[in-house]
Amino acid sequence: MALITKLTRLTLASCILLTSITAVADQTAPKRIIALSPHSVELLYSLGVGDRIVGTISHADYPEQAKSIEVIGDYKGITLEKVIALKPDLIVTWSGGNKINQIEQIKQLGFTVVDSNPQSLTEIASNIRHLGNATGQVEQANKIAAGFERELAEITAKYQKKAPIKTFYQLWSKPLMTISEQSWISQYISRCGGINVFADTKTAYPKVSVENVLLSGAEVILVPRDKQTRDHELFNWEQWQLLPAVKNNHIYYPNATILHRPTPRVIEPMREVCEQINRAR
Structure with missing residues (x-):
């Protein structure tokens, strides 16, 4: 009986201490x-x-x-x-x-x-x-x-070691801009098993020419869309049928509003990007 009483007192003391700590934290x-x-x-x-x-x-x-x-x-x-x-x-x-x-x-x-x-x-x-x-x-x-972290690891494990796909990420259309590996956005491509065709560029967000893109042999073009980048619609890749991404209809438009905002919501559009790159395999 004495042992039970002692344990009860210890439990009560612990609860009081926890309540006090919580109260101090709230303050x-x-x-x-x-x-x-x-x-x-x-x-x-x-x-x-x-x-x-x-x-x-x-x-x-x-x-x-x-x-x-x-x-x-x-x-x-x-x-x-x-x-x-x-x-x-x-x-x-x-x-x-x-x-x-x-x-x-x-x-x-x-x-x-x-x-x-x-x-x-x-x-x-x-x-x-x-x-x-x-x-x-x-x-x-x-x-x-x-x-x-768990969901990110699952996506990476599923796609990163698949056959590499040359990917061009069209960040902006006027002027034509992309991303290098210095931009955290490039990690979507690498974790999805893609190769950023402008990964080695010295600046994070370089300007490129149409000729640069054609020479890259990109198999997928990703054109992130949001209210601020609607001018992407004015850039017509369809005239460049010699580019594998265009010839094989692998131009995709992920949700930039979420994809470019570093929060846990990026998981869903990242899955979409991985699947879009995967379609070119």
Whole structure:
């Protein structure tokens, strides 16, 4: 009986301690967040703290609730006066998309800052955990990150070692632009068992000519589509029948809105890209 009483007391003590730790975590977790990228807004909602976001930049449109967040800037820059007025206790910057001098100014103003700038598919998972630590949502972050890592590994294992397919990724049409292996987007091609025909280009997003593409012998052309890249429709590859991708009808239009945003939602359009490349085998 004495042993049972002792065990009960230990259990109660553990519950009280856990409750206290949770309470402290809730008190220290940020309550007002500014998220300066569409992808960080999406990730914060997935972590369950989207209702704490008080400011963001343009194109933060997922989930639907994100459209009601106050917009305080865009790719050209943010309004620092609005940042100050919103009194955030956490600002999630985007070093790959925000102006570096403005990020430095934000830090100099004394705000708590964490950066969200995944540079690879695997970094999506580490970024989720990073944001989970910053917002007190560690358990949820680990769950989401682990699920993403599992699905990414499954897709990679299924396609990466298949017969390589020469792939041209048309990032933009006017001027004609693509991606090199320096761009994290190129990992969709490599993990799907494709070969990026401009992988070795010195810049991440090089301009290329039609002649360059024809000489590459591309077997698949991927033309990512979203509202900003609708000019792709004006570029007519059908006139270049000597290119294997054109001759064999392997021109595809993946969803750029999701594919170019480093969040777990990339899994589904990535599967589509892998299947599109697979059709050329």
